[in-house]
Amino acid sequence: MTELSAHDLRIEIGDVVVCRDLCATFMPGQVWTILGPNGVGKSTLLRTLAGLYQPIAGRVAFDGQSLVDMPRRERARQIGILFQDHADVFPLTVTETVLTGRHPWCSPLQGESAVDLERVDQVLDEVGLDGFQDRNLFSLSGGERRRVDLAALAVQDSAVLLLDEPSNHLDPRHQVTLLGGMIDKWRRARRAVVMVLHDINLAVRFSDYLIFLYGDGKASQGLVTEMATEAHFSRLYDQPMGHYQAHDRDLFFPL
């Protein structure tokens, strides 16, 4: 089984203890969401799972092998991450940007092949950016730019997908049909998805499992059906939360 697993993770950023002794196993076909108040280190946990941040103690492993022992390119073929934001300095085109996602699969001197370009066109179509191939990044809206990021992650074809606030800048239709559609597709393709979201209702709607980070180093995790209750969310966010049902969905909101 090609699962991503965290073993006794202790992560700190300065004075903030993100988690102590966190253990979790992200199996293929599962969708997880990390929830917690601002500044508890959700993004840092995600970057640790990607092998980009070193925990104080414990280790992250893919398929039993510690990420620190994995060759970089091999790790990049197995684990892809979507960052919360981006700072474009030079005006690459949409195609050029999405092609960067194919980097782990190309040898240093060999350019991307026609197959790679075909894959890019196919994914751009999926994210509704067909015809944007030659557009300059600087000419895109926030939501379009976000979809370019999603496309670049999708063409990486990694077994594990880590998403930091993937719904940022997306309108409701794109949140549900596009992002939701991509997540469903990844689930069916037996990929493991771990994301950070601020929208509780999207988290409940998309995920199988939730991880709560409370901010004092404590964490809890479980099936979304067990975790998603008014009491749990109220405690997590230190804010009374309400709940109602409509259209066969559980919806949560701050009181």
Added chain:
Amino acid sequence: MPARRAYFLPLLCLGVLVAAGFSLAIGTIEVDWQQVYQGLVAGRPSLHYEVVMGIRLPRAVNAFLVGGMLAVAGALMQVLLRNPLADPYVLGVSGGASVGALLAIMLGWAEAGISGAAAVGALFSLLVVFSLARGAGHWSSTRLLLTGVVMASGWGAMVSFLLAVSPEAHLRGMLFWLMGDLTERLPGGFRVGLLALGLGVSVYVARSLNLLATGEQRAASLGVNTVLLRSILYFTAGVLTASAVTLAGAIGFVGLVVPHIVRLVIGADHRLVVPGSLLAGGILLIVSELVARTIMAPNELPVGIVTAFIGVPTFLFLLRRSATPRS
């Protein structure tokens, strides 16, 4: 593969040849090509042969090398610092070279000694900034930029100090060195090799440069060893700059503006930006050198002034043209 715009590279090669042709043909002396031809074929020395082969050719070759080095160094530096305003001199390499060269001029050293002192100064500055910026092991772009900029202004103060205290007789030579000037000796194979090596390394890492441009963390997540890559960029750009500065002084503007001109015309894919910058930088400097020695003949202007006179309007024109409204 960015095949779409790769056809610009052969065009630029052609441009280099055309520029070099003009540079050999034009000057204060109307060249009698018959004599040059006979000098080449029959080895018969003549004034015209000497002017073309002994003066104009070396200067054109030097101009190409220096322009190419500075433009490639600038392109690399802009990615390394993730800052479009970066140029080869921003981290103090040229400042170190200038202080070395001015000291050598003050001491009355010969030309070779001046170049040597400039090289030592440049490499010294390169190493100091690198070790200070790395600090505890992690070096962010901001920290590197700040360290380099502070170092550069320190060198700038040193330059002013040396100019203030040096005797009148040396001042003109010092100022000309600072403004940049091309010698009339053919460059050694060392410099040509250095430029070729710099180009080779840059093209080899060019795809990783595209990734680094989209963010350091993102590049790392896609399998790039960013610490190694940034060290490679820093030293490649630094050594190219040092070599250019010791050959021709601190010629301004080429390293800042040529990579941007290339990006505006060919696009931002660094597999094309790097070789394109080399060729375009070479062209700009060959033409600048030609203008510098002909426009006010028999007086000669420092090349650095002409690069700015040609580069600024070109850049502004391209920038304005590219600022098209959305969609």
